[in-house]
Amino acid sequence: MNQLLAVGGEETARWYELHQTDPYILIPFIGYMVGVFVIAIVAHKYLKKDGFEEEYYVGGRSFGAWVLAFSWVATLASGGSFLGYPSLIYSYGWSMGLWVSGSTVTAIIGIVVAGKRINRLARQTGALTLVDLLRDRYRSHTVGVVYALVIVFVTTVYLMAQFVAGARILQSILETSYVMGLLVFTVSVVAYTTYGGFRAVAWTDTLQGIVMIIGIVMLVPMAVSAVGGLEKATQSLATREDPAAIAKGQQTERHAYLYLPGPQKFLKKDADPDSAPLDDVWLPIGLGISMFLLRSLGAVMMPTTIPRMLAFRDTKALRRALYVLAPYFLLMYGSSLITMNCAHALDLGLAPHESDQAVPELAKRVAHPLLVGLLIAAPFAAVMSTVDSALLVISASVVRDLVQKTFCPNMSTKSTKRLSYIVTAVAGAAVFLLALTEPPFLQPLVIYYVAGGSSSLFWPSLATLFWRRTTTAGVIAGLVGGTSVFVLCDLLHPFDSIVQLHPFVFGFSCSGILVCVVSLLTPKQNSSHLDLYFGRGA
């Protein structure tokens, strides 16, 4: 413990000064946290001895529209949406509008394309994870193991970003060190996830989804009013100096914060003129197209949202969930764009590397103390709802997909239960250690997860659901090829001199081609087995 605290250096002394924090901020925040734990305790009662796994991983497949909608969106909208993206708007102004262009169609593309089909097949096969479904469809443990490993890898990167976001919020609200914030965050989220399982996660996600949207929408009138109107805020941005350009001895481009591709970007924490551009944030046209594809198609097969597709009750629930989801993204990102562009004019006094604190700092600045706790709870809820889902995904991948299905098919319920608890807790502890490195920007890590996940998982999963001709070899080729090409392009940027697209586009395209070509080149699967999935005469 002392060693962990020492990482934070002199800041760690603040752990003993929690009493200095404003109680008006802490009271609603603590109320929210108590609500989360009460939900976990109630959800735990559903974890009966019989059917433990179905309850722990898919909540008994009983979720209605509200739980489906809010738990799906709360999981999708992570700390990246409520801290990372606002931080980029705070840093780069209206130019970041292009970043969320893909979110205009996320609701329909993200949950409709695969949701209904996955839900039905999972019920029919008894699958508790997407990997279960694929393993049975292809009758191949190899597919299951490769899929599970890819999921664990990309989800761990994602979790790390979320832990950092959670720690930063607690660092701000408790006025403590980053390490102590991280520790408090880890213990609380791992505890309720491990104890309550998927039902607790989905119920708390619902609460969190509601808190998130209320919080972010409430900030809009407060921020606009504090700055004296949106037009005034934008006019102030129009004359804003670009610190990156100044550091290089250059002049700020005219209206750099109002037009694309926006002001110059830095990679390092300080405004070092020799820093390389932060490619994931830079927005020439090619990367604009990439971001559109990423933010829409990337939502379809995200490991953290797939469990919701396995858990909803029926199509009626899906339809009603769409009514809620369609305007949710508009409200969420639209509000962020407006509030964070107002935040510039208020001069929050944040250094470039502290911009992830922009939402909590703005809330402290413009809201009544009684509301600040709720407003700060919103991004915290976004982080928690993503972390709990990701922890369960890792737990399911390890326990269900790797250990139980591959190595110990006769594992008892008691052993499964114990192992599920242990893996969830160990995954949380492992990510805690990774998060101690404290990366400067969250959003690139979030993008890395979405990009890596969809590069590898999108086409193999979609083809499994809709294309009868897909084979085991095709799926594995798509998975491995998509992941490899994405990682290589991300590291080496081999095509940048030809066309500036995000590495995701290359991995994604390569995966689709490989699934298609390799499937056609390898023998068909047994027809009678496929009839179970596709019927006859389809």
Add this chain to the structure above:
Amino acid sequence: MEAANHKNDQDADYYATQAKHVRQCLKEAYWAFGIWFVGGVVCLSIIFTQGFVPVDERPAEPVLMWGMPAWVVWGLFIPWFGTTIATWCFAVFILKDEEPYLEFPNAENETASTTSS
């Protein structure tokens, strides 16, 4: 004999229903991708033509609408309203639940859940 016939009928029902379900899901997926494509083309084409303005051509007074740069309103918020309404229409008119849920036929189910290395 009668029991065998009954099982065959049940299986035939299952396969027909499953095929219908796949067709309906494909139809819904095509609609979803259609809305995605139209939304994307509208959104990106407006943003690219109005948002990417060379520095020399930017007006001295920025063109604002509702307090925001005009390209944000036309290229982002208005298409967003459009896709929101399209999604609601999709949920009402396209998304169907006409295929009754049926369990996997027993014999095949056992086969399906037995995977090989």
